[in-house]
Amino acid sequence: MTRRPLLIAAAVLLLAACTPGTNTSQDVAPAGQEAKGSIEFWHFFTDREAKGIDAAIAKFEDAHPNIDVKVTAGQDDAKMLQAISSGKGPDVGLSYSTDIVGKFCSSNAWRDLTPYLERDEVDLEQFPETVRSYTSYQGKRCAMPFLADVYGMYFNKTLLAQAGYTAPPKTMTELADMARKLTKRAPDGTIEVAGFLPLLNFYEHTPQHTAPAWNAQWLTADERSAIGTDPNWAAMLKWHKELVDWYGYDNLQRFTAGLGDEWSADNAFHQGKLAMAIDGEYRVAFLHDQAPDLDFGTAPLPVADNQADRYGAGFVTGNIAGISANSKNPEAAWALVRYLTTETDSVVDLANSIKNVPTTKAALVSDKLEADEQFQTFLDIFANPNTSTTPPNASGPKYVEMAQEFVNGYLSGASTDLPGGLKDLDQRIDQALDLGR
Amino acid sequence: MTSVLTAAESTVDARRPVRRRVPRRWRHRLTVLSFIAPALIGIAVFFGYPLLAAIYFSFTKFDLLTTPQWVGFRNYVYLFAHDPLAWQAAKNTLWFVVILVPARMLAALLTSMLLVSLKRGGGFFRTIFYLPALAPPVAATIAFVFLFNPATGPVNGFLSLLGIDGPLWFDSPDWAKPSLVLLGTWAVGDLMVIFLAALLDVPKPLYEAASLDGANGWQRFRHVTLPALSPVLLFAGVTGVIQTLQYFTQAAVAASVASGTATTGGGVSSTFGYPEESTLTYPLHLYVSGFRYYDMGYANALAVVLFVVAFAVTLVLLRRFRAFTGETR
């Protein structure tokens, strides 16, 4: 059986396979023309939130009767990646996180939106600078911010009062002290109530969310790892390690193993097993719903002792929307993106129904925005100029997850050499990022 | 190579008038082709093509969205010299191969033998034993992880009644993999069914002849049951190894549920490997590298290495257990 025809056929197929589907023209219609046609919109929401999106789409179609939107729910990044790479994909895509911004912008999988923004005179200043930074990469803006998640501190007022505290901690030393005093242990040493959980792979206690409190930098300007050379990282990890050792790593492991799922009614904070916790703004609504008797407060995360002027900063990330390169009707797609991300009433409605933070300045001050005192904390954190995010990168979340793995190992005691380990982590992250360069 | 002509065949030939001078060899080949042709097409399209693509992509930098760029051995150098996670993942996967495959084979053998020996209620028990294999893998893993929750799950609750302080199961780096083995052995129904079909194929007279000859239970097992089961045993071993080298779903779901941030249908990749990279399997690392980090070329290099390992192990199994294939050639 001759194999050569088979190989030649395979080579031909391979060449066909290798052609990416991202060759499209970047022509932009002149201003003032009415967009029309039908477009496909993919998003990741399901169930109740999907209905919220459907309502927004319905209003959009009312405002643009010549545009017809076909909505598909439950699509994730991997699906969009596969579809766009094979030449298909939706006209408008909505992604849960900012992981894809680096790659989709640099590879033109999502179109450059600058021509549209300039033509339609969209004011980018309506978004905070950090939000602008996570929707563009290396100068190319290929995404618009949708809704945002902001992270801060939740504290159990009852538990705090029992130990004599009336206010949440503002510095890391205060946090460590309060954590120790608020912890309750059984006679045999097992933890019953933890003042604050210092592990960094628990619920929303992650390096990404705490780094802004220490002003710890992830990447340098030329996208090399900054972790090994930034003293704030060492300070942050030392602080966490000290608290871990105070609790005892095995005790912490046992304690967390028995805690309820983060997204269930058995959430440790809901149940009063955690006096202080890091979490996102959406937790307010869950607490009202599932633990109405819990007296809780919200505040920004404490900051490193020597950075008291940065108090009020936090971590922000968000959903992003973009137009795929293969879109056959980019004008209509842009109309939808613009509506969903800048139309104030629509943004406020969605923020209210999904319980996330809206990203436009107009939406933030709108009186239709439902924000009680506890939710307002997060709006304030969002507006704080020191609030930061993890910088976008063409390798997605690779550097964050590599750092996470190192941090887990360090806190568990598997590795003990912090300076050496951080330098090694730098080197490994750089090598890993090189793989994709 | 001509097939061996038996005396019977040549007499058949002599009786039939020869209509065409088509050599027997070609007629035989055409016959074989008529049986195997679809499979050959399948091999070419669904194996040959992806294999060549994988080998090609493994030498490129490829992110699915732009044209692949040739980079030579860079991916392989990274794999073997600079990626400690790849080694951890390989170790985890090999652990599963060595422990999970024999565990499942043993469980399948014991349960199928038990079923064969049941006089009454066989159908009922057969269904019950098979039930776990019918459960959708994601839901089954979630249920299992929850049942084994160290503080609130019934398993540790039951153990504490016996005075045993249960381990942290899926939350312990030492127990996470054994817990997954328990899950895999619980869902052994599919393998059990195959063993059962083979056991039922064993003619009863063979057993009776053996016991009339004075063989006891163990000897009957060794000399009647085992040889009769050998083709499916080889099958179970080879496919077990190959499938365990691809072990993905249960490890991903168990890690994300045990880490306390459960979502259905696979979790966020930051929870993969929980706790402490103990459940990070090689295919999980491959998936994350290719689809989350856009290192598709590297993922293909990982795949090629996996393929080579699987191929080597399979060849060894097929060669060493040739006696087990029951081939009469």
Next chain:
Amino acid sequence: MSVTISTAKPARRGTMLRESWLIVVARNSVAIAAGIIFFAPFVFVVLMSFMTSDQALTSNLWPSTWHPENFVDIFTKLPMLDYLVNTTTYALLATGFMLLSSVPAAYALAKLRWRGSTATFVVIICMMMLPPQVVTVPLYLMWSNAGLTGTLWPLILPMLVGDAFSIFLLRQFLMTIPDTVLDAARIDGCSEWQVLLRVVVPMARPGIAATAIFQFFYAWNDYYGPLLYTSEEQSNWTLSIALSQFKHLHHVEWNLVMAATLIVMLPVIIVFFLAQKAFVQGVTLTGVKG
């Protein structure tokens, strides 16, 4: 041509009966214990399917309030019946096509002698060795160019050209059929196809049934395949995708997921219970081998 052989026990009934009684009790106890272990997690699944969403996945294992309407809810939230049709179509077609292509291939590998049979056998096993995550990349492009993404056809059509796992399994079963029976048929003037269809298939029924069951249930519970190829076209979703849809942004309705899991399992449990007869039949048919 079956001869039923009586399973009469030899003499010395007195002691034999006493031993058998103990063994029977032991055997049944083990069976019951094993049954409990295999079944216990399902009790948990059933309990969860009656709970409220808030109570599911908490440490409270007994439903504080009972909600049988969960089973109705899953049908109103999602078009489960459509998904049932899709899943059944996929599983039936995949199994049928698999049998059409794989039984002859397995027979050729098991019972026909030809140069390259060992190599082909090894290559077929090799088909299972490439990780699906990597194989899907070129294949997805191929199906996309054929315009078949968004449907289940990329999962069904490949069964027409054989399934490696099934071919391997069928080959192992077919190899246990004695050559003498086949040779007798050949001498009688049967072509190889007639040998396969008239002699081999009836004799290998338990093995073929096991393989078909395997393929059917694999397709029934297949999640990643339909997710990859049909997720953009909701009308073509299967039940396994539906199972992952009962969630909100930050919250999964586990009670509904478990209720839906039971509904998804019910048809296959029934199918399996009924298909078991194929095994029992095999016993009397093969009574004369050897």
